[in-house]
Amino acid sequence: MKKILVLTCMALGMMSCEKDPDLGQLDTNMVVYTDYDSKTDFGKFQTYFLPDSILEAGSHHATYWKDENAQKIIAAVEAEMNSRGYRRITDPAQKADADLGVQLSYIAQQVNVTTGWWGGWWDYGFWGPWWGGWYYPYTVNYSYDTNSLVMEMVDLSDGGKEGDEKAQLPVVWYAHSSGYQYYSGYNIQLMTEAVDQAFEQSPYIQSNN
Template identity: 40%
Template sequence: MIVKILRYSALALTAIACCSCQKEPSTSDLRKEYLVYTAHDTATDFQQIETYYLPDSILVIGNSDRTEYWKDDDAQEILSVVADRMNAAGYTRLDDRTLSDVGLQLSYVRRVTYFVGYDNPCWWWYYPYYWAPGYWGNWTGWHYPYSVYYGYTAGSLLLEMVDLEADQQSGKKLPVIWDSFIGGLLTSDEALNLERTLDAVEQAFTQSPYLTTK
């Protein structure tokens, strides 16, 4: 079973409200705003999770032939928002991922475009420097307990929560129990891009009220 939530920024929602007289509101103007998509495994009891591990960098997905990580002040600000929201929800951040209940991995799509469907959710097998399952433990791949249908385009941010308490027996895959896709972040103004990104990360947690220990 899956619950998916799709939200646009407040400005875009206002535009839809103004068109409420239409049977199906036009979404032509939404391309000007960012989009926040969230999905989670409804079989997971997030209140039973106590600890999490968050890396100190964001993986960059682009056209490079080597692994790239985003670690500057902007990246740290984004990671701080994630940590703040996790802490506010009652979770405790640990420095040792082997002792953590869940892990959070962030990826920024810089240039490439990928489309994901239920029959082929793991597009990253075609990208050699995506987060490797072995980073988290002895898993052979990734597993979504729910179907996924969306595209990753340039200027997208991915947030994924993985269940580090899952079975690591031979052949098992690491479950992704919550994920968020944030798109439409790029403008010609770098300061605005960061502002939009921070707002969108906040929105991802706001529309995921089940992420709490309370």
């Protein structure tokens, strides 16, 4: 399992990189962390389904972010995936035919998550009625601050069999970007740059087709 963490170095008295930087002082970049299942062959995948909205998660409920700003972030992810040789499926009725599912979430309020995706947000039934849940092949145990963008990639290629309640979705790639939230609004440029950085840190995401 490879873990890559890009930290912004701040010249504050001493020239050094902090392991856990003060996110309130990151005014030029977001901290980008990526992780993936090293046993996954990303080259075998050809298609992916990316929803036209971003889940905006709070402490108690979630909404879906679909405006022009959300579309800019989604477009950045689509551009990266297409440049790696994958083809996007846009028809929701055909998402079950995709090899990969890509889901984006924006953390509107501080949230604590321990080993796995928070229940009740991205309902596993979204990817198909036969899926009984999902899992990470690696440990996820984070506290998300406001202005965090989370990207996850799930393997749909094996396909859960209808009626098989034990079928689970493996999360094969994960990216988490955090930074300062300006004037209680979105900084779309920083988030799209974080998308680019996350993929730059993930050269293994590449289709062989």
